[in-house]
Amino acid sequence: MTPDRFRGTDTYVATDELTLAVNAAVTLGRPLLIKGEPGTGKTQLAQEVANALGRRLYEWHVKSTTKAQQGLYEYDAVSRLRDSQLGDERVRDVANYIVKGMLWRAFESEEQSVLLIDEIDKADIEFPNDLLRELDRMEFYVYETRELVRARHRPIVIITSNNEKELPDAFLRRCFFHYIRFPDAQTMASIVDVHHPGLKNSLLKEALEAFYRIRDVPGLKKKPSTSELLDWIKLLVAEDVPPEALRTDDQKGSIPPLYGALLKNEQDVHLFEQLVFLHRRAQRNS
Numbered sequence: 001m002t003p004d005r006f007r008g009t010d011t012y013v014a015t016d017e018l019t020l021a022v023n024a025a026v027t028l029g030r031p032l033l034i035k036g037e038p039g040t041g042k043t044q045l046a047q048e049v050a051n052a053l054g055r056r057l058y059e060w061h062v063k064s065t066t067k068a069q070q071g072l073y074e075y076d077a078v079s080r081l082r083d084s085q086l087g088d089e090r091v092r093d094v095a096n097y098i099v100k101g102m103l104w105r106a107f108e109s110e111e112q113s114v115l116l117i118d119e120i121d122k123a124d125i126e127f128p129n130d131l132l133r134e135l136d137r138m139e140f141y142v143y144e145t146r147e148l149v150r151a152r153h154r155p156i157v158i159i160t161s162n163n164e165k166e167l168p169d170a171f172l173r174r175c176f177f178h179y180i181r182f183p184d185a186q187t188m189a190s191i192v193d194v195h196h197p198g199l200k201n202s203l204l205k206e207a208l209e210a211f212y213r214i215r216d217v218p219g220l221k222k223k224p225s226t227s228e229l230l231d232w233i234k235l236l237v238a239e240d241v242p243p244e245a246l247r248t249d250d251q252k253g254s255i256p257p258l259y260g261a262l263l264k265n266e267q268d269v270h271l272f273e274q275l276v277f278l279h280r281r282a283q284r285n286s
Contacts, residue, residue: 004053012041012048013183013191021178022049028176031117031135031157033167036180039225042160046116049156056113058155060102066123068130071101072140072149094144103134107151115155121164128171136174183226185212195230196237206246207233210256214263219271224262232261 006022008014014022022045025032034042050057060071076097084091100108106115120128134140138151159175161167183191185208192204211232215223224232235258236246245257255272256262263269 006049006052009048009052011194012044013187013194014045014048015181015187018045018178018180021176025158025176026156029154031159031175033159033161033172033175033177034180035161035163035177037182037223037225038162039227040180040182041226042180043116043118046114046118046158046160049158050114053114053156055111055156056109057116058102058106058109058113059116059118061118062120062123062127064122066127068123068127069101071103071117071131072134073101073104073142074099075144098142098144103131103140104149106155107138107149109153109155112153113155115157117157117159119162119164120159121161121167125165125168129168132170132174188226188229191226192230192233196233199233199237200243202243203233203236203241203246206243207236210246211262214256214272217272217275221267222264224264228262228264232258235261 006014006019006026008019022032034045036042046059047057049055075094076099080091080094080097090096102115106113135157138154139148141148188208188211189204192199192208207229211224211229214220235241239258241257259269259272263272
């Protein structure tokens with residue numbers, strides 16, 4: 001039987017390269033490692049793959065303090081000690097104090113599921129290596145209950161990274177890798193159309209030109225992302241900003257209205273203000 005294939009969804013514009021990467025990872029049975037700028041839809045990809053293929057999604061959002069063991073299970077010794085002091089009969093069975101992690105829940109799913117390991121590079125450098133065996137063999141051992149947990153169905157594993165730190169080579173060898181390139185203007189127009197259908201072409205054209213002008217300014221600490229563009233357009237529509245208010249003959253000539261949706265730190269705002277000031281002074285002196 002031919003396996004289901006991901007082709008994007010009505011709410012997620014996926015490039016041909018991205019759909020090919022998803023389906024290749026599924027075919028190989030390997031985790032799909034997704035990198036790209038923040039705001040390019042890495043996390044949302046797992047949600048859309050699950051929706052498109054009719055799979056249940058298990059989400060494991062990694063933090064700086066997250067340990068690999070938490071994805072498997074945790075033994076709640078504190079609760080067991082408290083219950084033993086209270087004479088609770090539950091203490092006789094240690095399984096009552098085993099908290100299943102997202103990998104365990106995905107492994108025991110009745111049907112193939114999608115497992116998202118989000119922002120894996122936030123954790124300690126040893127975190128990816130600590131999951132090698134479990135992701136390879138699709139099994140792990142619970143020492144407290146002397147139980148071997150095997151995946152009923154190999155989940156579709158999608159792992160995201162913002163490149164905050166390098167991932168170990170041993171881990172990378174086991175993944176299918178894809179980098180989500182920042183969308184070009186044509187792809188971005190399709191993305192905007194999904195979120196803002198019926199947007200006037202004149203406003204879309206000027207908004208996209210202003211957006212890419214900002215991204216092209218050298219020295220920006222944080223370039224605006226796709227999600228920030230969508231927020232900005234929502235504000236432009238809500239405030240009924242005319243398209244001509246976004247138009248400029250020079251990328252250094254003005255700061256766009258409601259720029260706070262695009263520029264997210266004072267350094268970038270100050271840089272933009274300096275560029276505008278220098279441009280206007282040069283015009284006066286010419």
